[in-house]
Amino acid sequence: MHVVDGVLSAPVLLAGAGVALAGxxxxxxxxxxxxxxxxGVLSATFFVASLIHVPLGPSSxxxxxxxxxxxxxxxxxxxxxxVAAALxxxxxxxxxxxxxxxxxxxxxxxxxxxxxxLRPWIWREGALGTGCAFTLGAGSVLATSLLVALSLxxxxxxxxxxxxxxxxxxxxxxxxxxxxxVAALALVRRVRPGFLAEAWQS
Amino acid sequence: MALGHSSAAWNGQALSRDGGQLAAFDPRLKLxxxxxxxxxxxxxxxxxxKALFAVVGLSLCVIAGIxxxxxxxxxxxxxxxxVLMVLLLPFTVPGPTLFSVGGLHASWTGLxxxxxxxxxxxxxxxxxxxxxxxxxxxxxxxTLASFGVPERLVALLMLTVRYLDVVGGEYRRMRxxxxxxxxxxxxxxxxxxxxxHLVGMGLLRSIDRAERVTxxxxxxGFDGRYPILYPFRWQLHDTVAALASxxxxxxxxxxxxx
Numbered sequence: 001m002h003v004v005d006g007v008l009s010a011p012v013l014l015a016g017a018g019v020a021l022a023g024x025x026x027x028x029x030x031x032x033x034x035x036x037x038x039x040g041v042l043s044a045t046f047f048v049a050s051l052i053h054v055p056l057g058p059s060s061x062x063x064x065x066x067x068x069x070x071x072x073x074x075x076x077x078x079x080x081x082x083v084a085a086a087l088x089x090x091x092x093x094x095x096x097x098x099x100x101x102x103x104x105x106x107x108x109x110x111x112x113x114x115x116x117x118l119r120p121w122i123w124r125e126g127a128l129g130t131g132c133a134f135t136l137g138a139g140s141v142l143a144t145s146l147l148v149a150l151s152l153x154x155x156x157x158x159x160x161x162x163x164x165x166x167x168x169x170x171x172x173x174x175x176x177x178x179x180x181x182v183a184a185l186a187l188v189r190r191v192r193p194g195f196l197a198e199a200w201q202s
Numbered sequence: 203m204a205l206g207h208s209s210a211a212w213n214g215q216a217l218s219r220d221g222g223q224l225a226a227f228d229p230r231l232k233l234x235x236x237x238x239x240x241x242x243x244x245x246x247x248x249x250x251x252k253a254l255f256a257v258v259g260l261s262l263c264v265i266a267g268i269x270x271x272x273x274x275x276x277x278x279x280x281x282x283x284x285v286l287m288v289l290l291l292p293f294t295v296p297g298p299t300l301f302s303v304g305g306l307h308a309s310w311t312g313l314x315x316x317x318x319x320x321x322x323x324x325x326x327x328x329x330x331x332x333x334x335x336x337x338x339x340x341x342x343x344x345t346l347a348s349f350g351v352p353e354r355l356v357a358l359l360m361l362t363v364r365y366l367d368v369v370g371g372e373y374r375r376m377r378x379x380x381x382x383x384x385x386x387x388x389x390x391x392x393x394x395x396x397x398x399h400l401v402g403m404g405l406l407r408s409i410d411r412a413e414r415v416t417x418x419x420x421x422x423g424f425d426g427r428y429p430i431l432y433p434f435r436w437q438l439h440d441t442v443a444a445l446a447s448x449x450x451x452x453x454x455x456x457x458x459x460x
Contacts, residue, residue, distance in 0.1 A: 004319070004322075004323035004326075004327070005240070005243075005244065005322050005323050005326040005327075006244065006318065006319040006320075006321075006322025006323050006326075007287070007319055007323075024355070028352055028354055028355060031354045031355075031358065032354075032426055033416075033419070033420070033424055033425055033426035034416060036354065036357055036358060036361065036416075036426060037361060037412040037413075037415040037416045037419065038409060038412035038413070038416070039358055039361075040357075040358050040360075040361025040362045040364070040365055040412070041361070041365045041369065041408045041409070041411055041412040041415070042405075042408060042409070042412070043358065043361075043362040044361075044362045044363075044364075044365035044366045044368070044369045044408075045369050045404060045405065045408045047362070047366060047369075048366065048369045048370050048373055048404075049401065049404075051370075052373070052397070054387060054393065054394070054397055055387050055388055055389055055393070056389055057389055063397075063401070065401065068401070068405065072405070079355055079358055080358070080362075082355075083355070083358050083359045083362045084362065086359070087359070087362065087363065087366075089327070089330060090330050090331065090334045090335045090342075091331070091335050093277060093327040093328075093330070093331055095327075096240075096323060096326050096327055096330075097236075097237065097240045097326050097330060098240065098244060098326075152287075157294075158291060158294045158295045158312065158315070159287065159294070160294070161290050161293075161294050162286065162287035162290050162294075165286065165287075165290075176394055179391065179394035179395070179398065180394050180397055180398040180401060181398065182398065183394065183395040183396075183397075183398020183399055183401075183402065184398040184399065184401040184402035184405065185402065186398075186402070187398070187399045187402035187403060188402045188405065188406060191402070191403070191406060192406055195406075
């Protein structure tokens with residue numbers, strides 16, 4: 001869901017950069033030598049996940065997993081996404097330079113907010129936990145595609161059709177991410193019941 | 203479901219990498235130049251100049267030693283909806299009619315705008331990959347630090363690069379063991395559950411690994427920053443290159459302004 005350079009208008013670029021900068025600053029305040037490695041490893045995991053493709057009919061979609069990142073890292077998701085997005089731009093040519101802020105904000109902001117919102121209930125057994133897990137996975141992708149659409153829509157009337165198509169084409173992706181998220185968190189709960197109490201989260 | 207073109211691509215991004223013909227220049231120059239180049243690409247309004255910048259950017263990639271096949275794959279990797287958007291532009295931008303299909307009018311103005319976007323995106327990304335993507339990760343980190351990027355963010359960048367290969371390898375091993383048990387990905391609940399379990403297991407292993415890494419790093423006295431190991435050497439040819447490219451870029455931008 002990377003936007004490339006040359007599309008968005010200057011105010012949208014500045015707004016995205018502002019959000020990304022603020023989020024990263026908040027995240028960096030909690031980043032120290034104890035949680036640095038886990039943030040780096042999860043940032044790498046997030047990068048790798050974006051290269052995993054799942055078939056969707058005749059085509060395929062790649063995973064985003066920003067919801068899980070937001071749940072596990074909180075505000076640290078901002079620096080983690082910034083690093084992953086910068087590396088993707090520099091090494092793979094995904095996205096661009098001046099759109100980096102917008103791309104980071106679009107992916108990280110929904111992840112952090114939904115993660116914080118759902119964290120109190122998501123580890124519960126039963127329907128509540130499952131519902132929260134699904135909302136986290138599907139909601140983050142959907143919110144990201146909405147933000148991408150908004151970035152496009154605010155950049156000019158000519159992009160309105162593209163903006164609508166962006167959201168529509170990400171509906172199935174959101175659904176898949178929702179199911180994935182439920183399965184991933186169910187596995188974590190079963191394999192590692194004491195996960196919540198582990199030291200790296202404090 | 204595969205790492206696709208990318209698994210091959212990041213083998214070259216290990217901690218040491220040959221910067222091709224551009225290796226002789228100071229990394230600080232390359233970082234500044236990539237930003238100046240991108241700025242110039244965005245600022246010029248003529249399509250011909252944007253095309254020229256795209257050609258210059260791609261040539262820099264070749265000079266920097268990025269293999270041509272890999273380069274083409276990366277340039278082609280513009281995501282689907284971006285290409286779709288460019289294809290849509292002729293129909294959504296009003297202007298003189300280029301052709302019409304079933305009542306839909308494609309405009310010259312829209313086509314023009316779409317081509318501009320493609321050229322801009324290609325030029326910026328090519329410049330970035332040639333000038334910054336050719337730096338070894340540790341040098342990139344130190345260069346960013348020398349421009350005032352917070353040390354902890356730089357440390358995070360270097361750790362992320364370090365663990366890309368490790369996490370990627372872990373993913374491939376788990377994926378292979380699924381394949382050995384005759385797992386075939388499709389569009390169904392079973393696939394999503396299985397891949398979800400793969401992701402969950404991957405996360406747990408990553409976190410466990412991070413704990414071991416943290417312990418090992420603290421044993422060695424890590425306090426949140428990396429020592430600076432790469433000696434920057436700004437030489438005469440760096441000054442010459444900096445002045446020459448600044449002159450050219452500013453000149454082109456000024457000249458293209460109405």
